[in-house]
Amino acid sequence: MTDFNTLGLPADMVSRLAMAGLTAPTPIQERAIPAALQGRDVLGLAQTGTGKTVAFGVPLMMALAAAKGAPAPRTPRGLILAPTRELAKQIATALEPLRMGRKLSVVLVVGGASVNAQAGRLARGADLVVATPGRLIDLTDRKDVNLSQVTQLVLDEADQMLDLGFIHALRRIASVLPAERRTMLFSATMPKAMEALAASFLRDPLRIEVTPPGRTVDRIVQSVHFVTKDEKTDRLIALLDGHRNERAIVFGRTKHGSEKLARTLEAKGFAVVSIHGNKSQGQRDRAITAFREGQVRVLVATDVAARGIDIPDVKHVYNYDLPNVPEIYVHRIGRTARAGADGAAIAFCTPDEMGELRDIQKVTGLSIPVGHGQPWDRHDQPRKAQGRGVPAKPTRRPRRRRPQRGAKAA
Numbered sequence: 001m002t003d004f005n006t007l008g009l010p011a012d013m014v015s016r017l018a019m020a021g022l023t024a025p026t027p028i029q030e031r032a033i034p035a036a037l038q039g040r041d042v043l044g045l046a047q048t049g050t051g052k053t054v055a056f057g058v059p060l061m062m063a064l065a066a067a068k069g070a071p072a073p074r075t076p077r078g079l080i081l082a083p084t085r086e087l088a089k090q091i092a093t094a095l096e097p098l099r100m101g102r103k104l105s106v107v108l109v110v111g112g113a114s115v116n117a118q119a120g121r122l123a124r125g126a127d128l129v130v131a132t133p134g135r136l137i138d139l140t141d142r143k144d145v146n147l148s149q150v151t152q153l154v155l156d157e158a159d160q161m162l163d164l165g166f167i168h169a170l171r172r173i174a175s176v177l178p179a180e181r182r183t184m185l186f187s188a189t190m191p192k193a194m195e196a197l198a199a200s201f202l203r204d205p206l207r208i209e210v211t212p213p214g215r216t217v218d219r220i221v222q223s224v225h226f227v228t229k230d231e232k233t234d235r236l237i238a239l240l241d242g243h244r245n246e247r248a249i250v251f252g253r254t255k256h257g258s259e260k261l262a263r264t265l266e267a268k269g270f271a272v273v274s275i276h277g278n279k280s281q282g283q284r285d286r287a288i289t290a291f292r293e294g295q296v297r298v299l300v301a302t303d304v305a306a307r308g309i310d311i312p313d314v315k316h317v318y319n320y321d322l323p324n325v326p327e328i329y330v331h332r333i334g335r336t337a338r339a340g341a342d343g344a345a346i347a348f349c350t351p352d353e354m355g356e357l358r359d360i361q362k363v364t365g366l367s368i369p370v371g372h373g374q375p376w377d378r379h380d381q382p383r384k385a386q387g388r389g390v391p392a393k394p395t396r397r398p399r400r401r402r403p404q405r406g407a408k409a410a
Contacts, residue, residue: 026051078128112281119144133169226373253321
């Protein structure tokens with residue numbers, strides 16, 4: 001069996017990995033680490049939870065440790081970009097055990113926290129910056145960070161950065177980075193826009209694909225419940241009531257809707273917190289900590305939590321609203337069945353979400369078992385709506401066109 005000793009790593013790094021409980025590399029680590037150590041750019045296609053942080057973290061930290069002298073103020077040598085604050089913070093925490101040699105300085109640069117405090121930490125010098133694109137642009141515009149000396153660049157969950165609208169920020173960041181650098185880009189999917197982004201950042205990369213796009217974890221028991229919009233909340237409450245002592249994440253589509261749902265669940269006696277884009281970084285950190293430590297059992301979240309939350313004992317994931325992008329479904333349900341555990345993923349589908357459900361099943365290659373109700377049929381949706389007291393839209397007869405004056409009859 002392959003172990004980290006066979007990848008050409010120094011004994012110090014192997015020891016640090018062992019202290020972190022890592023003795024055998026995952027497939028993405030086994031292929032990416034040697035390539036990066038040889039100085040090659042890497043394009044990795046892998047789902048969350050496959051060990052990507054170590055795959056890029058090991059060669060990154062080794063390169064930074066080998067650099068001579070301390071970094072200049074505001075001028076990092078390494079940069080990691082992540083789509084969300086939660087993922088950026090998780091990366092920074094995961095890299096802590098991998099610091100070799102002198103104490104490498106890592107600065108977290110994310111929104112929702114004091115920009116002045118982050119600028120102050122950068123002014124003292126940073127070997128590595130872990131950032132979300134928006135906040136990094138803010139600091140660049142303020143001249144609080146200089147990216148001209150970055151020799152090690154990582155883009156993690158790059159497809160989600162595109163989904164969140166960071167393409168222009170990424171292009172701006174790319175324009176101020178030095179051409180001579182090693183770049184590692186990791187993505188769960190490879191749409192055309194992602195291919196264009198990869199081409200602009202990478203040079204002759206080694207492409208590594210360890211998990212087919214859209215593949216879901218085999219240990220997750222999936223089901224779909226066909227409900228009306230009015231039935232959603234009551235069914236969620238009934239299902240949550242059956243496992244009040246187990247952790248569950250409930251995914252909503254909007255910030256307002258998620259906050260409203262969390263208040264409803266709290267009124268029903270559930271220990272619940274919510275995270276979404278309207279929450280400050282401190283509020284989001286406290287919510288994740290309370291959920292991780294078991295002070296609350298239900299986390300209601302938008303897709304800021306679809307990636308970057310690694311809590312091993314989440315037993316249930318609810319798709320209260322189906323995502324518009326089918327790949328996000330895979331990331332959402334990947335919050336359960338982690339670290340070898342089992343888990344359940346329950347999706348709610350209203351009549352107007354049948355398109356999203358079909359797209360999800362097409363991408364995953366699965367026919368999700370029905371847990372409740374029957375699939376909605378597009379032809380009988382108006383009749384169902386009318387039965388709930390909502391009048392069906394009347395069918396308009398086509399208007400007969402009058403022949404123009406002087407025109408001959410056909």
